[in-house]
Amino acid sequence: MRKSILIGCIFASIIAGISIGIFAHKYNDTVMEQAMLEETENVNKYIEKNANIIETMTNKEKTSPNAKIVYETFYTGCNHMSTLEEDIEVEDVNQPEDYFKIKYNDWDVKNFSENKVELYKEAEGICDKHYVVKEADGYVAVYTLDSDGNQNLKEVTDILTTYLPEEDINLLEKGITANGDNELARIISDYE
Secondary structure (H helix, E strand, C coil): CHHHHHHHHHHHHHHHHHHHHHHHHHHHHHHHHHHHHHHHHHHHHHHHHHCCCCCCHHHCCECCCCCEEEEEEEECCCCEEEEEEEECCHHHCCCEHHHHHHHCCCCEEEEECCCEEEEEEEECCCCCCEEEEEEECCEEEEEEECCCCCEEEEEEEEEECCCCCHHHHHHHHHCEEEECHHHHHHHHHHHC
C-alpha cells in the first residue's frame, strides 16, 4: 500500500508539474502576445502621427528674381561697417538659404528672405573710406589709405591750390584726413 501511495504521489506530482508548465507556457505566450500587440499599436500610432511630416524643398523659402544681396563687412582696424547692395545674380534666383551658405562660405548669412539676402563678415585692417586730401601738382587731390598707411591716388580735383589762402596750402601739404565719404565731401567743398 505504501508503494501505491508513493506511486500515486509521484504520478500526481508529475501531472501537477505538467499542468503548471502548460499554464506557465500559455500565460507567458499571452503576456508576450500582449506586449507585441502593444508595441505594434505604438509603432502604428507613431507612423500615423508622423506620416504627414515629410519635409520637402518646396516648403523652403527661396529667393525671387527681384531680390537684393547685401554684403556687410565690419573692419576691425577702424570699427567701420561697409555695406554694398546688389541685384541678385541670375544663378542665385529661386535658391534656398542653404545654397547661399555653401556658395558664400566665407560669409555668414545674417538674414534670409525671398527679397533680400544679407551676408556678413569681419575683415582685418581698415575700410576703403579713409582718405587724405593733399596738394598734387598744384591741385587738390584725394588719396585713399590702406591698412599699412600707404596713400594711393584716388582722384585729382579741378581745384587749383594757387588761389587758396596760405594757411589752407600748409594744411594740404601736410594732408587732411577724412573718415568717410561725407567728411571727404565736406572738406572738398570747403576748397571750392
